[in-house]
Amino acid sequence: MRKSRIIAGLGLTAAALLALTACNSGSPTGSPTGDATGEGEAEETWFTVAEDVTLEGSPTFDAITERGTVKIGVKEDQPGLGYLDPTTGERTGFDIDVARWIAASLGYDEDQIEYTAIPSANREQAIVNGDVDYYVGTYSINDKRKEQIAFAGPYFITGQGLLVAADNEDIAGPEDLAGKNVCSATGSTSIQRIKDEYPEATTTEFAGYSECVEQLKNGQVDAVTTDESILIGYAAQDPDNLKVVGDVFSEERYGVGLAKDDAALQEYINTMFTDGGDIWQAIFDKNLGPAGVEGEQPDVDPVM
Amino acid sequence: MNQLTEYPGVWAQALLGTLILFFAGGAIALVLGIIVGAMRVSPIPVARAVGAVYVNWIRNTPLTLVMFFFAFCVPLLMPGRADWLVLAIWALGIYTATYVAETIRSGINTVPVGQAEAARALGLTFGQVMTLVVMPQAARSVIPPMMSVFIALLKNTTVAAGFSVVNLGNIRAEMSENGENQLVTILWVMAAFVLMVFLLAWLQRMLENKWRIAR
Amino acid sequence: MTSVLYDVPGPRAILRNRILGVVTVVVVLALVGFVMYRFWVTGQFTAEKWYAFTFTRIWEQFGLATLRTLAAFGVAAVGALVLGFVLAIGRLSDHAWVRTPVMGVTEVFRAIPVLVLMILLYYGLPVIGIKMTSYWAVVIALVVYNGAVLAEVVRAGVESLPRGQREAGFAIGLRKSGVMRLILLPQAIRAMMPVIIAQLVVTLKDTALGFIITYPELLYFAKLLGSNAPLGSPLIPAALVAGTIYVALCLALSYAAYVVERRLRSSPKVGAVAGGEAGVVVGLTEAAPTTATETIAARRALSRFKRDAGGS
Numbered sequence: 001m002r003k004s005r006i007i008a009g010l011g012l013t014a015a016a017l018l019a020l021t022a023c024n025s026g027s028p029t030g031s032p033t034g035d036a037t038g039e040g041e042a043e044e045t046w047f048t049v050a051e052d053v054t055l056e057g058s059p060t061f062d063a064i065t066e067r068g069t070v071k072i073g074v075k076e077d078q079p080g081l082g083y084l085d086p087t088t089g090e091r092t093g094f095d096i097d098v099a100r101w102i103a104a105s106l107g108y109d110e111d112q113i114e115y116t117a118i119p120s121a122n123r124e125q126a127i128v129n130g131d132v133d134y135y136v137g138t139y140s141i142n143d144k145r146k147e148q149i150a151f152a153g154p155y156f157i158t159g160q161g162l163l164v165a166a167d168n169e170d171i172a173g174p175e176d177l178a179g180k181n182v183c184s185a186t187g188s189t190s191i192q193r194i195k196d197e198y199p200e201a202t203t204t205e206f207a208g209y210s211e212c213v214e215q216l217k218n219g220q221v222d223a224v225t226t227d228e229s230i231l232i233g234y235a236a237q238d239p240d241n242l243k244v245v246g247d248v249f250s251e252e253r254y255g256v257g258l259a260k261d262d263a264a265l266q267e268y269i270n271t272m273f274t275d276g277g278d279i280w281q282a283i284f285d286k287n288l289g290p291a292g293v294e295g296e297q298p299d300v301d302p303v304m
Numbered sequence: 305m306n307q308l309t310e311y312p313g314v315w316a317q318a319l320l321g322t323l324i325l326f327f328a329g330g331a332i333a334l335v336l337g338i339i340v341g342a343m344r345v346s347p348i349p350v351a352r353a354v355g356a357v358y359v360n361w362i363r364n365t366p367l368t369l370v371m372f373f374f375a376f377c378v379p380l381l382m383p384g385r386a387d388w389l390v391l392a393i394w395a396l397g398i399y400t401a402t403y404v405a406e407t408i409r410s411g412i413n414t415v416p417v418g419q420a421e422a423a424r425a426l427g428l429t430f431g432q433v434m435t436l437v438v439m440p441q442a443a444r445s446v447i448p449p450m451m452s453v454f455i456a457l458l459k460n461t462t463v464a465a466g467f468s469v470v471n472l473g474n475i476r477a478e479m480s481e482n483g484e485n486q487l488v489t490i491l492w493v494m495a496a497f498v499l500m501v502f503l504l505a506w507l508q509r510m511l512e513n514k515w516r517i518a519r
Numbered sequence: 520m521t522s523v524l525y526d527v528p529g530p531r532a533i534l535r536n537r538i539l540g541v542v543t544v545v546v547v548l549a550l551v552g553f554v555m556y557r558f559w560v561t562g563q564f565t566a567e568k569w570y571a572f573t574f575t576r577i578w579e580q581f582g583l584a585t586l587r588t589l590a591a592f593g594v595a596a597v598g599a600l601v602l603g604f605v606l607a608i609g610r611l612s613d614h615a616w617v618r619t620p621v622m623g624v625t626e627v628f629r630a631i632p633v634l635v636l637m638i639l640l641y642y643g644l645p646v647i648g649i650k651m652t653s654y655w656a657v658v659i660a661l662v663v664y665n666g667a668v669l670a671e672v673v674r675a676g677v678e679s680l681p682r683g684q685r686e687a688g689f690a691i692g693l694r695k696s697g698v699m700r701l702i703l704l705p706q707a708i709r710a711m712m713p714v715i716i717a718q719l720v721v722t723l724k725d726t727a728l729g730f731i732i733t734y735p736e737l738l739y740f741a742k743l744l745g746s747n748a749p750l751g752s753p754l755i756p757a758a759l760v761a762g763t764i765y766v767a768l769c770l771a772l773s774y775a776a777y778v779v780e781r782r783l784r785s786s787p788k789v790g791a792v793a794g795g796e797a798g799v800v801v802g803l804t805e806a807a808p809t810t811a812t813e814t815i816a817a818r819r820a821l822s823r824f825k826r827d828a829g830g831s
Contacts, residue, residue: 087571087576380755381755473634
């Protein structure tokens, strides 16, 4: 009696595993983020992995050398900027490519990179704790954050925008938010700005923007606010239901988050940005150009 | 240390959020729990089965998942907009109702059947049997565990913090956005909970001592 | 067959019960039907929503997330058991200078919500320089909280034993530690085993709280998958799959509790002290029987259950 039950259980497990092998193992067809299979090879012609890199006086660099791998903090739910396809495990996006570029200039190629997805609220924590060596993920530079960490860059400038349902005619800009429910991520500069400058709007906070977009689609919130580049990525994925409205009403400068005491690495990355205009343009055109984002490479801030 | 005095509005709102979740969720849990508890001891097999399925299913699901379902999935299913607080209250109520039902069931079952039979033999109606004989004896076994369930409910209100409901659980995020020391915030939150739970636990011990009988 | 609430049904009561039975069935079917209708109307049954689940990698990710949940649970369970015993022994000590602080510590830890503990460890400690990954924040918070609850369970178990056991132990010349180790604790553990395992089920469920401090366990992955627009935003399918996995895991653990309890009941060493289903019932209220009254009530309920066979 027990033996036949064990055999039945094993049989069921075997059947389930067989069924799994019949599943798809490729990426979904028609994915709006574009299959990067062909362009993966093209990337390698933009930047090559540097050899024999030495960087004096950078504790982060010493840690990387000792470990042999680079730990990079990224976002994984922002199409076009920092996106992880759950079906293929591929990471794509502007920020991801910039992160790869930095790693290559430090002498580490794709196989030596460890990505960790960290939501907005935990970014400073992760850098201070040493969980990541640097963070590239729509990380706006502001003074409050500079109290805990340092920034290299900026490498991109955008502004805060609004995402609404495609059939929403009421909201054309942040002035129309009075009495409306606006969603953003906990700990983001976007939500703080709404609370400070447009207090008549009600705010909802979740851990990530993708949840906000979901709530927008099912009608729980009226608008999602964050950097326009992120919103355009979401709108591009679902143009029938979402649209970006209004002009940007702030200036967001994206930087690479680093440990506070690491001026050497900051200087190194800034030099890399300043000298690598072509690479920047190529990365930009591949990731953000098709979605209609406009931009040009900004000048880096001086190292403090 | 002066976070409380600098942001009285924020702290008051957070405490209010916790209390609303607690009382409203508790009310729903009580009503639903009594219904399900009655179903589980009823002579109708269908009702017993339905009650058992409901209790065993929800009891083996994490509260976080129940709240996740209410916060994210229910708005998908229902037309119109729902307030986050209302969704969280329903989630807490439905989850805690299972424990209330179980407590009531085991409490009622501690009353010796002979008591009820004797009462019925005296000719008392159902209502009289309940109020004069069964409930006073059952209260002894029901109320202290029920207080434990409510203490657990009070602590579970913090789970709503992950779902955009203002309560003591997510005041840390609010404070950190204002640049305050997060450790201090969390310590104050802990102190608030310890205070509230000790209050309820003291109440529980008092009730228990009042009804302690030699066995 | 009489029960406390209901008398043996006469002809009118039988008719009424039948009608109520039909009414219950109708109400339940209406509720379920309504939910299914809403599912269908919002397109939850379309192939598009379940598209994500045709990919092997998605199932692999679910498996990995489940493993991470179990990893946190395993370590937390062992830690909670160890801490529970240590605190219980401290609580039962004869020396007030041991007993009172331990009592204070246990009460405080039981009063703090697990989520607040997790938040303290993950967000609060780095402020004073102690770094912690989300995994350890989850595990340590679970260990602290469930250890405190288990301490109370073990203590209640020891205190519910007949006083004669302890006195007999002293009478044959054992010292306090021997009495505890050889006589009281083994019996208490056997008596409280169902309650202890029920508390472990609670520990497993509380690993889901890790999702709020971004520990990448099962619920976190379900949310990530559910917000993924290119795959059709399968929020409800992802939640259903995650829910099924949780229920399966908890049922497996509860089944283990049931098997253990059954084997205990038939064991001659324990006899009538075993917790039984009532113990599981009361124990699962997340605040295990903390008082002698509750334990005794649980045991009484057990004898009731044995009589009301249809009460499950």
